[in-house]
Amino acid sequence: MQSPDPLAALNSQQREAATHGTGDSAADTRPLLVIAGAGSGKTNTLAHRVANLIRHGADPQRMMLLTFSRRAAQEMERRVGTVLQQALGLAGKQALPGLPWSGTFHAIGARLLREYAARIGLEDSFTIHDRGDAEDLMGLVRHEIGLSEARKRFPLKGTCLGIYSRVMNTCDPLGLVLQSTYPWCTQWEDELKKLFGAYVEAKQQQNVLDYDDLLAFWADMMAEPALAQEVGARFDHVLVDEYQDTNALQAQILLALKPTGQGVTVVGDDAQSIYSFRGATVRNILDFPHRFAQPARVVTLERNYRSTQPILDASNAVIAAARERHSKNLFTDKTASQRAQLVLVPDEAQQARWVADQVLRQREAGTALKGQAVLFRASHHSAALELELARRDIPFVKFGGLKFLEAAHIKDLLAVLRFAHNPRGRMAGFRAVQLVPGIGAASATRLLDAMGEAGDPHRALQEFEPPAAAREDWSRLASLFASLAQPGLAWPADMELAKEWYLPQLERLHEDPQVRKLDIEQLARLAAGYGSRERFLTELTLDPPEVTSDQSGPPLRDEDYLILSTIHSAKGQEWHAVHVLNVVDGCIPSDMATGTTEEIEEERRLLYVAMTRAKEQLHLLVPQRFYVTQQSGGGDRHVYAGRTRFVSEGMLAHFEQVAWPPAPASLGAPGVQPQAPLMQVRARARAAWK
Numbered sequence: 001m002q003s004p005d006p007l008a009a010l011n012s013q014q015r016e017a018a019t020h021g022t023g024d025s026a027a028d029t030r031p032l033l034v035i036a037g038a039g040s041g042k043t044n045t046l047a048h049r050v051a052n053l054i055r056h057g058a059d060p061q062r063m064m065l066l067t068f069s070r071r072a073a074q075e076m077e078r079r080v081g082t083v084l085q086q087a088l089g090l091a092g093k094q095a096l097p098g099l100p101w102s103g104t105f106h107a108i109g110a111r112l113l114r115e116y117a118a119r120i121g122l123e124d125s126f127t128i129h130d131r132g133d134a135e136d137l138m139g140l141v142r143h144e145i146g147l148s149e150a151r152k153r154f155p156l157k158g159t160c161l162g163i164y165s166r167v168m169n170t171c172d173p174l175g176l177v178l179q180s181t182y183p184w185c186t187q188w189e190d191e192l193k194k195l196f197g198a199y200v201e202a203k204q205q206q207n208v209l210d211y212d213d214l215l216a217f218w219a220d221m222m223a224e225p226a227l228a229q230e231v232g233a234r235f236d237h238v239l240v241d242e243y244q245d246t247n248a249l250q251a252q253i254l255l256a257l258k259p260t261g262q263g264v265t266v267v268g269d270d271a272q273s274i275y276s277f278r279g280a281t282v283r284n285i286l287d288f289p290h291r292f293a294q295p296a297r298v299v300t301l302e303r304n305y306r307s308t309q310p311i312l313d314a315s316n317a318v319i320a321a322a323r324e325r326h327s328k329n330l331f332t333d334k335t336a337s338q339r340a341q342l343v344l345v346p347d348e349a350q351q352a353r354w355v356a357d358q359v360l361r362q363r364e365a366g367t368a369l370k371g372q373a374v375l376f377r378a379s380h381h382s383a384a385l386e387l388e389l390a391r392r393d394i395p396f397v398k399f400g401g402l403k404f405l406e407a408a409h410i411k412d413l414l415a416v417l418r419f420a421h422n423p424r425g426r427m428a429g430f431r432a433v434q435l436v437p438g439i440g441a442a443s444a445t446r447l448l449d450a451m452g453e454a455g456d457p458h459r460a461l462q463e464f465e466p467p468a469a470a471r472e473d474w475s476r477l478a479s480l481f482a483s484l485a486q487p488g489l490a491w492p493a494d495m496e497l498a499k500e501w502y503l504p505q506l507e508r509l510h511e512d513p514q515v516r517k518l519d520i521e522q523l524a525r526l527a528a529g530y531g532s533r534e535r536f537l538t539e540l541t542l543d544p545p546e547v548t549s550d551q552s553g554p555p556l557r558d559e560d561y562l563i564l565s566t567i568h569s570a571k572g573q574e575w576h577a578v579h580v581l582n583v584v585d586g587c588i589p590s591d592m593a594t595g596t597t598e599e600i601e602e603e604r605r606l607l608y609v610a611m612t613r614a615k616e617q618l619h620l621l622v623p624q625r626f627y628v629t630q631q632s633g634g635g636d637r638h639v640y641a642g643r644t645r646f647v648s649e650g651m652l653a654h655f656e657q658v659a660w661p662p663a664p665a666s667l668g669a670p671g672v673q674p675q676a677p678l679m680q681v682r683a684r685a686r687a688a689w690k
């Protein structure tokens, strides 16, 4: 029996992209750029391209697939597997003959750096600092070189790290970054230089890398012609999704891997570029056609397969008003009568109730919770909704928000494992050794100093003399470290030993040890899924698991749950029904982004990304009273907000407007207190639609 043609489902432009450089076009070695609007099948085409290359004999293990998150990488592998399965009639597990190197730039960077560590002057046992650790280390160094005390108005550690990170990712000089993005810090340029020098030194002494180092060291490694040649030659194909959100370093790495452009495929959408605050630059995708030794082949896709025409009309209207012209002309065959809704609610509490009601109504109508998502600008915007969902027992998973790993007890246990893995890592060490009763900051510093100076840090640890009262407890931790340093220990035995040591500390340190114990068990189960301590620690830092409604770690696969996500983390995904919270000025655009036109335009694209996640139903919620957290003094307060400026009067025809609770029945509507401010709000709400 003839296997079905896997490319039959693709339209002609998608097929061109999927088959570029194979079959009839085998002689065409140009790099490939697919630039197209949301939902036009870029990611899908990329998956078909990978499958098609494999069918034409490409070795998956010689492919590098760079995605925006680990979740996206897994989804891509699944899609490739399905296509191959259908095409070759393979059974499930066999579908992929070997796995591509897939993951984020950071994760693949970490993997390569470990492999090449010895040749680039790194120790392969390095640990990776997450944002919190990096900030703390920056704070510590800032203090050590006397900048925090002597100069009272010197930028805070978070700002310092932000500046440092931006310099690293944009490859721009410090002076320029200060002028363009941190103008209030320009007076500190010399001090900042000194601070960053000391910070780099501290990381090196402690054998730790931060996120930015994963890219910067990789780029540096690729600047060595021999190494670039060697690493590049290991990969026949390098494919990148969401290319519009890469930064200068990432573009540099790609060019160094494949200077001729042969085997390079990138896909993206300039109208969805939303990460410039982290140094990403849309120039990468715009410059791509002429970046390599030979010009690129450019394919554009115009048909949208995701959303209904009314949703597309509303989204197109929002992006069409952008200052930059995004030359997309999306159309779809998915006709529908239901327009996107603009839902006017009195405040955030009512917004939460409306969304919870709507979600349940949808579920009754046959859309599982998993087919629905609630999106918001900033993680804390979902607080009221989370309470409401918990109250009604609606399970949810939150992406891009507070992480499971941020809980104190989880951090404690991970610090123990990290310190065992890299005994020169001071941030982990400082936390771990102070878990011993009787050991405080002074003793911890004394130990870490001794370990830093010693040739053999393990030995220095074993020889450490703790304060007399702490001796017995200390000896238990010291013997744990001795066990963890044994070479033959098989993962996750290390985790078990560390857990055994930690549980009594947990009892002592926390008032609610029972709940926290469940988390620890959850972490141990999670650990068992990774092949080694090193992989566990690396991947957990780079791509932490999400928080669930019961706060006890990642959910079971088959459960039905609602997705809560920041808009940034919702990139590339789609749901049957999408609710966007707080579509008001001050939120989208964020009141922190009211600075430059570029910032405002990025907020417009953010709204566009949110809207284009919806397949059938889209609800934009507009609370009239909106709670803001003031960054610079003044405390938190309620403000009266208006509909986002990105939905102008002229665009209202694309939306169905709903005021809730409905005006005539409003006094009797459940849960609405007929207090004066709300009455005013309701009057305003009605007036807004006149």
Ligand code: ATP
Residues within 6 Å of the ligand: 009, 010, 011, 014, 036, 037, 038, 039, 040, 041, 042, 043, 044, 045, 269, 272, 304, 305, 306, 571, 572, 573, 574, 612
């Ligand atoms: P985004 O810009 O949001 O990342 P995208 O361009 O990557 O979107 P995909 O996620 O690949 O788009 O595809 C959007 C939806 O359209 C998916 O559900 C996908 O399965 C479907 N799709 C893509 N191409 C086709 C096609 N040729 N026929 C039918 N459905 C398709």
Ligand code: MG
Residues within 6 Å of the ligand: 042, 043, 044, 241, 572
């Ligand atoms: Mg995509």
